[in-house]
Amino acid sequence: MKDYADAIRLLKENQTFWVTSHLLPDGDGLGSLLAFTLALRKAGKVVIPCNEAPYPRQLRFLPGFDEIASERPETRPEVFVTMDVPVLARLGKVRGWIPDGVPILNVDHHISNEEFGTVNLVEVDRSATGEVVYLLLREAGFQLDADIATCLFTAIYTDTGRFSYSNTSPQTLEIAADLLRLGASLRQVSKWTYESRRPIDLELLSRAIANLASAHGGELSWTFLSKQDMAAAGAGPGDGQDIIDLPRSLEGVKIAVYFREDPDRVRVSLRSEGDLDVAAIAARFGGGGHRNAAGCTVEAPLDEAIRSVIDQAGASLDLDGRE
Numbered sequence: 611m612k613d614y615a616d617a618i619r620l621l622k623e624n625q626t627f628w629v630t631s632h633l634l635p636d637g638d639g640l641g642s643l644l645a646f647t648l649a650l651r652k653a654g655k656v657v658i659p660c661n662e663a664p665y666p667r668q669l670r671f672l673p674g675f676d677e678i679a680s681e682r683p684e685t686r687p688e689v690f691v692t693m694d695v696p697v698l699a700r701l702g703k704v705r706g707w708i709p710d711g712v713p714i715l716n717v718d719h720h721i722s723n724e725e726f727g728t729v730n731l732v733e734v735d736r737s738a739t740g741e742v743v744y745l746l747l748r749e750a751g752f753q754l755d756a757d758i759a760t761c762l763f764t765a766i767y768t769d770t771g772r773f774s775y776s777n778t779s780p781q782t783l784e785i786a787a788d789l790l791r792l793g794a795s796l797r798q799v800s801k802w803t804y805e806s807r808r809p810i811d812l813e814l815l816s817r818a819i820a821n822l823a824s825a826h827g828g829e830l831s832w833t834f835l836s837k838q839d840m841a842a843a844g845a846g847p848g849d850g851q852d853i854i855d856l857p858r859s860l861e862g863v864k865i866a867v868y869f870r871e872d873p874d875r876v877r878v879s880l881r882s883e884g885d886l887d888v889a890a891i892a893a894r895f896g897g898g899g900h901r902n903a904a905g906c907t908v909e910a911p912l913d914e915a916i917r918s919v920i921d922q923a924g925a926s927l928d929l930d931g932r933e
């Protein structure tokens with residue numbers, strides 16, 4: 611519990627905080643950031659949530675969403691807090707805002723976390739950073755209310771794929787139960803995060819279905835959205851984030867991959883079952899993540915990026931088959 615004690619001391623002994631998450635923040639990143647903001651404000655602290663925009667539209671319902679600053683705040687913080695951020699480069703332009711000499715509190719659950727903080731509260735066995743934030747706030751004695759519970763529930767709900775991934779532990783469900791008791795709205799969170807598709811999302815999905823491919827007797831499945839796919843659907847940078855769920859939903863799939871072609875590079879999302887380690891595959895391309903969920907960016911033409919990542923994925927399935 612050493613890191614909890616150090617983190618709690620930073621929270622108690624200081625009054626002014628900035629809190630941020632990674633680029634294109636997800637439910638865990640923004641849920642953790644906003645829960646922290648609301649809980650510390652409730653205790654009379656000054657907390658400024660800030661992040662590089664854009665933020666996903668499906669998270670607009672989160673309490674405090676409209677207050678996230680996308681420009682450098684004026685007030686100097688006494689502590690700079692990162693949520694769900696494994697490496698400082700993932701902060702984007704916010705990295706350049708960190709004032710000299712300000713301690714950093716790094717709250718995360720990524721195995722690839724580089725422990726860049728003054729205090730590192732990194733728990734790699736937790737399903738979500740939201741779980742760590744819950745334990746931190748509880749341990750420190752901060753009061754939780756329905757809004758804070760909704761933020762934390764969203765963090766855990768989305769990072770566990772609605773409690774379906776192997777990172778979901780008994781304690782994850784106990785924490786989720788406590789959050790529902792505190793007033794988190796399961797229906798509201800579910801509606802916004804998983805039941806708010808627009809026609810454009812279906813257009814992207816239909817293109818992803820058309821691009822679906824598999825190998826290794828169906829154990830390896832992937833799809834892609836090219837620049838042309840994105841443009842034809844009228845999609846922007848925040849769209850098509852959930853397409854990885856398509857290849858991973860097929861029977862018998864052990865490794866699923868999704869490639870999205872951006873103007874100057876290809877973003878790659880990887881998912882796996884069991885002991886198959888996709889963080890190791892992502893690391894070969896300069897990325898990282900968790901054993902069963904990882905990502906990287908490849909600066910190569912789309913077809914080349916697909917070929918090299920699928921080769922690596924196939925090789926790890928070969929190795930797996932031999933064990």
Ligand SMILES: [Mn+2]
Nearest residue numbers: 638694739769
């Ligand atoms: Mn997370």
